[in-house]
Amino acid sequence: xxxxxxxxxxxxxxxxxxxxxxxxxxxxxxxxxxxxxxxxxxxxxxxxxxxxxxxxxxxxxxxxxxxxxxxxxxxxxxxxxxxxxxxxxxxxxxxxxxxxxxxxxxxxxxxxxxxxxxxxxxxxxxxxxxxxxxxxxxxxxxxxxxxxxxxxxxxxxxxxxxxxxxxxxxxxxxxxxxxxxxxxxxxxxxxxxxxxxxxxxxxxxxxxxxxxxxxxxxxxxxxxxxxxxxxxxxxxxxxxxxxxxxxxxxxxxxxxxxxxxxxxxxxxxxxxxxxxxxxxxxxxxxxxxxxxxxxxxxxxxxxxxxxxxxxxxxxxxxxxxxxxxxxxxxxxxxxxxxxxxxxxxxx
Amino acid sequence: xxxxxxxxxxxxxxxxxxxxxxxxxxxxxxxxxxxxxxxxxxxxxxxxxxxxxxxxxxxxxxxxxxxxxxxxxxxxxxxxxxxxxxxxxxxxxxxxxxxxxxxxxxxxxxxxxxxxxxxxxxxxxxxxxxxxxxxxxxxxxxxxxxxxxxxxxxxxxxxxxxxxxxxxxxxxxxxxxxxxxxxxxxxxxxxxxxxxxxxxxxxxxxxxxxxxxxxxxxxxxxxxxxxxxxxxxxxxxxxxxxxxxxxxxxxxxxxxxxxxxxxxxxxxxxxxxxxxxxxxxxxxxxxxxxxxxxxxxxxxxxxxxxxxxxxxxxxxxxxxxxxxxx
Numbered sequence: 001x002x003x004x005x006x007x008x009x010x011x012x013x014x015x016x017x018x019x020x021x022x023x024x025x026x027x028x029x030x031x032x033x034x035x036x037x038x039x040x041x042x043x044x045x046x047x048x049x050x051x052x053x054x055x056x057x058x059x060x061x062x063x064x065x066x067x068x069x070x071x072x073x074x075x076x077x078x079x080x081x082x083x084x085x086x087x088x089x090x091x092x093x094x095x096x097x098x099x100x101x102x103x104x105x106x107x108x109x110x111x112x113x114x115x116x117x118x119x120x121x122x123x124x125x126x127x128x129x130x131x132x133x134x135x136x137x138x139x140x141x142x143x144x145x146x147x148x149x150x151x152x153x154x155x156x157x158x159x160x161x162x163x164x165x166x167x168x169x170x171x172x173x174x175x176x177x178x179x180x181x182x183x184x185x186x187x188x189x190x191x192x193x194x195x196x197x198x199x200x201x202x203x204x205x206x207x208x209x210x211x212x213x214x215x216x217x218x219x220x221x222x223x224x225x226x227x228x229x230x231x232x233x234x235x236x237x238x239x240x241x242x243x244x245x246x247x248x249x250x251x252x253x254x255x256x257x258x259x260x261x262x263x264x265x266x267x268x269x270x271x272x273x274x275x276x277x278x279x280x281x282x283x284x285x286x287x288x289x290x291x292x293x294x295x296x297x298x299x300x301x302x303x304x305x306x307x308x309x310x311x312x313x314x315x316x317x318x319x320x321x322x323x324x325x326x327x328x329x330x331x332x333x334x335x336x337x338x339x340x341x342x343x344x345x346x347x
Numbered sequence: 348x349x350x351x352x353x354x355x356x357x358x359x360x361x362x363x364x365x366x367x368x369x370x371x372x373x374x375x376x377x378x379x380x381x382x383x384x385x386x387x388x389x390x391x392x393x394x395x396x397x398x399x400x401x402x403x404x405x406x407x408x409x410x411x412x413x414x415x416x417x418x419x420x421x422x423x424x425x426x427x428x429x430x431x432x433x434x435x436x437x438x439x440x441x442x443x444x445x446x447x448x449x450x451x452x453x454x455x456x457x458x459x460x461x462x463x464x465x466x467x468x469x470x471x472x473x474x475x476x477x478x479x480x481x482x483x484x485x486x487x488x489x490x491x492x493x494x495x496x497x498x499x500x501x502x503x504x505x506x507x508x509x510x511x512x513x514x515x516x517x518x519x520x521x522x523x524x525x526x527x528x529x530x531x532x533x534x535x536x537x538x539x540x541x542x543x544x545x546x547x548x549x550x551x552x553x554x555x556x557x558x559x560x561x562x563x564x565x566x567x568x569x570x571x572x573x574x575x576x577x578x579x580x581x582x583x584x585x586x587x588x589x590x591x592x593x594x595x596x597x598x599x600x601x602x603x604x605x606x607x608x609x610x611x612x613x614x615x616x617x618x619x620x621x622x623x624x625x626x627x628x629x630x631x632x633x634x635x636x637x638x639x640x641x642x643x644x645x646x647x648x649x650x651x652x653x654x655x656x657x658x659x660x661x662x663x664x665x666x667x668x669x670x671x672x673x
Contacts, residue, residue: 068469122653123607125414125469129594130646137643248639259473269470302484302586309478313460316470 010326011275014266018281022288029292039171041291046177047242048287050161052261053180054235056279057187058228059258065224066204066271067117067124070255072232074135075109077251079236081139084148084246091154102237103230109135110229114222140248150244161241176238188276200224204271261286264315360604364619371623375630389510391629393580396514397422397573398596399621403525404566405600406617411562412542412609413461413468418570418596420479421453422589425574427483430492430584439496447571453479454567458560484586493583503580514576526614542609598649599624
């Protein structure tokens with residue numbers, strides 16, 4: 001077991017651990033609730049994850065650079081509303097253009113965050129706290145306190161997320177979920193294999209060292225917020241397609257849930273380590289627990305948040321304790337290796 | 348002039364805040380003749396009295412280099428726990444004391460993970476934000492609980508001493524206490540030192556873990572007290588009491604000149620910021636500006652206040668210098 005642990009890097013270990021937890025939670029609830037593992041649960045989780053996964057991916061990239069984006073909820077709300085009113089007035093709009101527009105509007109908001117954090121050097125928690133409020137009030141102004149209703153939206157948009165691409169038995173793999181999954185996988189591969197993407201990790205790990213190594217930290221942080229905004233914009237479109245009815249409180253609370261998903265998924269809040277895949281599994285875990293608790297007769301559904309909070313605490317504590325133990329173990333292994341090498345040289 | 352200001356104990360930031368406050372008051376007074384009447388001033392204070400009470404503790408926490416996102420949820424939990432206890436037949440004074448104990452306990456939970464395990468406060472209080480809110484919802488579900496005894500609601504309504512309600516007087520006492528502790532006691536000095544550089548504080552012999560534990564327990568207690576005041580003022584509680592309050596509170600403290608990195612800021616700054624935000628909100632409400640847009644304006648003010656000192660020629664294209672955040 002020790003050998004296996006030595007060979008797998010910590011990130012892979014973390015993802016494996018998460019999958020195990022996911023399985024255990026699923027197993028536990030399947031013993032408590034009848035007809036638990038069925039298509040309906042799968043659909044509920046995948047529809048919810050389709051939206052949250054995009055936001056959590058963007059949030060992960062930002063957290064990697066040692067920042068945080070609290071404005072994503074407001075961006076989702078704004079883009080959902082703007083896209084809704086756009087398509088309601090132009091029902092013949094090309095879907096590709098709509099997707100592009102949403103990503104661009106989201107990226108615009110992200111750029112505002114990016115300039116303030118990267119170039120004006122204001123701490124991201126202050127910037128995104130302020131822009132969260134500003135973007136939300138922009139939404140209120142723009143919407144004129146009206147809301148978008150499903151009736152105003154074209155049929156293809158409302159049908160898209162639920163369109164079943166293929167099914168495995170009773171498990172429907174729907175278009176919305178698959179799109180989000182594809183984006184997550186693409187993001188994960190980019191971050192893991194694409195050399196320029198290493199800069200995100202470098203900047204979050206040690207900004208000064210990154211700067212001295214020739215990385216333009218400001219550009220990297222700026223692009224992190226740009227990505228987060230663009231993904232939030234896409235999530236807004238997904239939100240519109242799924243819910244149809246958009247009011248001024250759309251997206252409220254999403255920012256904290258995306259941070260929670262990322263943290264559960266092993267993304268270090270201090271930056272420099274974590275994966276998008278982990279955040280995705282974190283989002284799935286959160287939704288799994290939420291939807292399972294709703295159906296668990298033993299405990300009222302109002303326990304969702306209490307359980308979620310406890311879970312995050314446990315996950316972060318376990319993470320910290322494990323990390324400390326791992327670093328100590330690694331230091332010991334290194335010392336042992338050095339001693340062995342020194343002994344060989346002396347001989 | 349800067350020397351004269353320093354002799355008065357005002358830093359540049361507080362002077363700036365004073366100017367903004369005067370501006371806001373003058374504009375409000377010119378827009379509405381009733382603005383300066385005592386009844387209106389008391390009213391505008393009362394509307395946010397819970398938030399400003401918690402801002403006192405938040406000042407300590409942020410100066411210490413930490414953050415507490417769970418205060419809004421603790422307020423909600425306290426209010427809902429009070430309502431639930433009353434409904435279950437617990438006599439009101441006992442419920443009051445028990446709720447304060449719940450605040451202590453909640454703060455202790457935060458302290459355990461932050462001071463005890465050394466976890467980052469952002470993540471821990473994010474988790475307890477969700478957790479406490481969940482606990483509040485478990486108690487109250489989706490109902491509302493009201494019908495509080497009149498002595499209780501009288502705490503936040505009507506006059507206690509003259510026209511001032513008990514809640515305002517409690518705030519004044521807490522403010523004085525917090526001001527003295529932060530500015531004039533060893534505990535306050537330690538708060539600054541730990542916030543500036545925790546390692547240095549450790550080497551200087553300060554038990555930083557215990558200090559942080561005290562701060563988070565106090566924050567929980569104060570948030571619970573604020574929750575009770577909210578319940579008294581509104582007369583009823585629901586599961587979403589205090590939702591989103593933490594952001595307002597943090598904005599107030601940051602606007603008051605407390606740097607997010609810790610180690611800077613004063614209670615005077617927080618007080619001025621409180622007055623500015625409350626008067627600004629009141630003025631906007633008088634102009635029929637909706638709540639969301641009010642929050643947006645406050646957010647804009649926060650950004651501008653942080654941006655203004657940094658604007659100098661070449662900041663856009665100069666390479667970053669790694670100095671402490673303001």
